[in-house]
Amino acid sequence: MPRLFLAPMEGLADYVLRDVLTGIGGFDAAVSEFVRVSGSVLPRRTYERICPEVLNGCQTPVGTPMAIQLLGSDPYWLGLNAEQASALSPHGIDLNFGCPAKTVNRHGGGAMLLGDPELLSRIVRSVRAAVPDPIPVTAKMRLGISDTSLAIDCAQALAEGGAASLVVHARTKDHGYRPPAHWEWIARIADAVNIPVIANGEVWTVDDWRRCRSVSACADVMIGRGAVADPFLALRIKGLMDEEPSPEDWRALLPRIAEYWEKVQRRVVPGHAPGRLKLLLSYFRRTWPQASELYAAVRTIRDPLAIPGVLDAAVIKYGSPAS
Known part of the structure; x- marks a missing residue:
């Protein structure tokens, strides 16, 4: 059965959103936001903050398995921190080159490292040597910095360094997130390369997933922003829901929005919580027209205490999933 992975999304998919998305279902594994490594061994509390899982x-x-992602450019310090992280029994140590x-x-971190394949290999070798054999070391890369020449x-450097698998986001750094x-x-x-490759980038619908698999010749796919825009996308891909979003799906999503709001208030300071909800609703607008109305209602709110009333009003207007 083809696997689906929830992508790490810095500034968007923290553990609160991961909780909601994996709770809806369909994902075989997920990767944390990156833990930035530079010149020190980070304490356990850093990993607990970024990846409370x-x-x-x-x-x-x-029960969705989590890998911890590290970001940095120094093989020595990445190795030491990978050893520290491996003591937390992650389901993998992932390296961010994207x-x-x-x-x-x-x-000099992230996608900028794609200008130096030899350094990529040294980083993976250092991390692989520091991590117990049962824990896989994986990597995520883009196609390059400004072009695809390297x-x-x-990819070969990462495989030769000891990466067990490789996620490829099919754009360069300079492409950012612009389609295609x-x-x-x-x-x-x-x-x-002689290791499994997982396709990533611009998968927003079931049809996108099919075309991505066909063009990339990869069985497994990692989904990021598409899963935020449609939290049921993984279930649709696995044939557990209708492929096309519907008004009934929107009604089913409303309790999840309330769940997210409740949890995000415990995650961030009160003044930042409405902004997080607005960001989430802005993605939902891509899938459901009804989300635009809710987004507009939340956008004008300054007092977080007023948000539950707006969410309750949406449930009343559109009806509960059981109605």
């Missing part, structure tokens, strides 16, 4: 056997509340954020790239070299995703490049990379 480590307190639950490194799985989400419904983040396009300027705040990360200007320090894409094959980078160049899935054909994933197929070229998969042909060039």
Whole structure:
């Protein structure tokens, strides 16, 4: 059965949203937001803050296995921190070579490392040597920095360094998140390495998933923003729900929105919680027209105490899933 992975999404999919998305179902595994490594061994509390699932056997509340992602550029310090993280019994240590954020790239991390395949290999070797054999070391990369000239070299370096599998986001750093995703490049990379390759990028619908698998020749797919825009997407892909979103799905999602709101208030300071809800609703607008109305209602609210009333009103207007 083809596997579906929930992508790490810095600034979007923290453990609260992972809890909601994996609770809905359909994902075989998930990856944490990155833990930034630079010049020190991070304490256990850092991992507990970024990936609280480590307190639950490194799985989400419904049992979805979690890998911890590390980001950095120094093989020595990444190795030491991977050893520290492995003591928390993650289901994998993932290495970030794909983040396009300027705040990360200007320090030589994330996708900027794709200019130096030899360094990629040294990083993976260092981490693989530091992590117990039963814990897989994996990597996530883009197609390059500004072009694809080193894409094959980078993938081969990661495989030769000891990566057990490789997620390929089918865009360069400079592409950011602008469509299209160049899935054909994933197929070229998969042909060039002897480890499993997982396709990633621009999968928003079941049809996108089919085309991605066909073009990339990969069985397994990692989904990021598409799963945020449609939290039922993994279930649709696995044939457990209708492929096309419906008004009934929107009604079923409303209690999940309330669940997210309740949990996110415990995660962030009160003044930031409405912004997190607005961000989530902005993604839902891509899938359901009804989300635009709810987004507009929440957007004007300054007092977080008023938000439950707005969410209750939406349930009354659209009806509960059982109605």
